[in-house]
Amino acid sequence: MHPNKLGWLLLAPTMLILFLFGVVPFFYVIWVSFHQWNPFAADPSMIFNWASNYRQLVFDAQFMASLGVTLAFVFFAVLSELVIGYLLAQAFMKDFPGKAFFRTIHTLPLIMAPIIVGSIWKLMTTPSIGIIPSLLDSWFGYNLNIGQSAMAAFITTVVMDIWHWTPLVTLSLIAALVSLPADPFEQAQIDGANKRQIFWHITLPMIRPAIIATVFIRLMDAMRTVDEVLMLTGGGPGSATRYVGVHIFKEVFPRTNYGYGSAISVIVLYLTIVVCWLLYVGLIAPRNTKKG
Amino acid sequence: MSTQDDDMPLAILHTDEDHGPAPEKAGFLPIETNWFDRVFISVVIWVALSLFWFRFMEPAGLTIWISNAIALALACLIVTRG
Numbered sequence: 001m002h003p004n005k006l007g008w009l010l011l012a013p014t015m016l017i018l019f020l021f022g023v024v025p026f027f028y029v030i031w032v033s034f035h036q037w038n039p040f041a042a043d044p045s046m047i048f049n050w051a052s053n054y055r056q057l058v059f060d061a062q063f064m065a066s067l068g069v070t071l072a073f074v075f076f077a078v079l080s081e082l083v084i085g086y087l088l089a090q091a092f093m094k095d096f097p098g099k100a101f102f103r104t105i106h107t108l109p110l111i112m113a114p115i116i117v118g119s120i121w122k123l124m125t126t127p128s129i130g131i132i133p134s135l136l137d138s139w140f141g142y143n144l145n146i147g148q149s150a151m152a153a154f155i156t157t158v159v160m161d162i163w164h165w166t167p168l169v170t171l172s173l174i175a176a177l178v179s180l181p182a183d184p185f186e187q188a189q190i191d192g193a194n195k196r197q198i199f200w201h202i203t204l205p206m207i208r209p210a211i212i213a214t215v216f217i218r219l220m221d222a223m224r225t226v227d228e229v230l231m232l233t234g235g236g237p238g239s240a241t242r243y244v245g246v247h248i249f250k251e252v253f254p255r256t257n258y259g260y261g262s263a264i265s266v267i268v269l270y271l272t273i274v275v276c277w278l279l280y281v282g283l284i285a286p287r288n289t290k291k292g
Numbered sequence: 293m294s295t296q297d298d299d300m301p302l303a304i305l306h307t308d309e310d311h312g313p314a315p316e317k318a319g320f321l322p323i324e325t326n327w328f329d330r331v332f333i334s335v336v337i338w339v340a341l342s343l344f345w346f347r348f349m350e351p352a353g354l355t356i357w358i359s360n361a362i363a364l365a366l367a368c369l370i371v372t373r374g
Contacts, residue, residue, distance in 0.1 A: 051346070051356065058347040270339055277336070281323055 033262035040256050053263035063264060065239055066247040067271075069154065073243055074222040077161040081218060082211070084162065085169025092170065093177055107167045114164070118231025121160045125232070146233060150240030153233045157241050160228060165221070169214050176210030177203075212283055216276050223272045244268050319374040330374045334367035341366075 033053055035046040057063055092103055109117065124130045125146050133144040146153040180203070188198050204211075226245035229235065235242035235250065242250075244264065252261035319325070321333070338360075345359035 051342070054343065055346045055350070058343055267343075270336075274336055277332075 029262045029265055032259055033266050035259045037259045038256050039258065046259075049259070053260045054267070056260060057263055057267060062239060062242070063244075063247060066242045066244050069239075069241065070223065070243040070245075073154070073158060073161070073225070073241075074219060076158045077165075077222050078215060078218045080158070080162050081166045081169045082215060085166050085214075086173055088166065088170040089173035089177055092174055107171065109164045110167045110171075112164070114225075114227040115231055117160065117164050118228040121156070121228075121232050125156055147237060150237055153237055153240050157229050157232060157243075160232060161222065161225065164228065165218060169218065172210055172214040173207065176207040180206055208283070212280070215279065219276060219279075220272055223268060223275075321370070321374040325374060327371065330371045331367075333374065334363075334370050337366055337370075338363035 036049045037046045127133045136142045136144050224245045233241045235246040
């Protein structure tokens with residue numbers, strides 16, 4: 001058998017599974033987004049309504065508001081995770097007593113299900129029983145109540161996301177830092193470069209692919225965050241933490257508005273792809289100078 | 293010990309490169325693109341233009357088909373000369 005044919009034959013099961021569980025649902029969601037569909041109504045049939053769901057979507061003030069808070073959430077969470085993750089990765093590159101223990105402890109949040117993370121943070125931030133309001137009150141005299149303060153709720157969800165996902169960034173950056181060759185750093189030190197110059201001109205350019213891949217993963221994940229936030233704040237107070245994932249959940253499940261929920265999902269996917277593509281073009285394309 | 297590649301003529305070894313990524317070209321877009329990039333950019337513009345049209349132009353009485361026609365013309369331009 002020709003090696004190419006054998007290769008395709010070996011790939012076939014994976015491609016079939018990807019097609020069935022990735023491509024088919026994707027096109028099905030697009031198909032549903034062009035319909036009015038309530039499967040639990042007296043008439044459960046799908047009614048084709050052209051682009052009415054998308055027309056409704058651009059006038060939906062609640063969706064627009066949820067999109068705004070989601071973008072703010074993604075910006076603050078991913079940026080903080082990147083900075084803290086890099087600092088932790090640099091710290092774990094050095095030897096210190098108990099390094100293996102701390103490295104293991106710091107990755108524990110990663111193995112927790114988001115719904116559990118949300119439950120734990122709800123317990124920790126509930127006034128009167130939570131440790132965080134208690135400590136903030138005794139140390140700074142600050143009364144944390146995420147059920148009343150929109151800003152406090154938003155910041156708490158960002159901090160929770162940072163706590164949960166920074167270890168992933170740290171692990172990715174540790175892998176990138178470990179694989180760097182020693183020669184450029186030794187040459188830079190011989191040439192008299194200081195730590196700041198080494199960071200900007202050697203470390204950062206060399207780990208840029210890892211940073212970009214990590215940012216993409218985190219960005220895509222943060223854009224569709226649902227369960228943690230739903231458990232912690234339920235999208236409130238008001239709509240302060242009603243991120244698009246939460247908005248879709250509340251639109252689809254309690255109101256069983258599947259067509260409109262699918263339309264929002266498609267637009268969120270579109271925005272995620274566009275943001276990632278713009279980041280990719282902005283960070284990668286300048287290196288490949290245009291010919292002609 | 294010779295490997296399979298050592299025994300192959302150079303012309304056969306080069307055939308894999310012929311089936312590599314689509315060639316990139318420089319058009320009026322500020323980045324180098326292959327045909328898939330240009331189709332992708334066209335779809336992104338089509339969706340953005342349609343949403344903009346739904347929100348601002350359709351209430352003024354302009355049908356969405358005008359937006360689709362503009363998007364199609366832009367797509368042809370981007371794919372052929374982008």
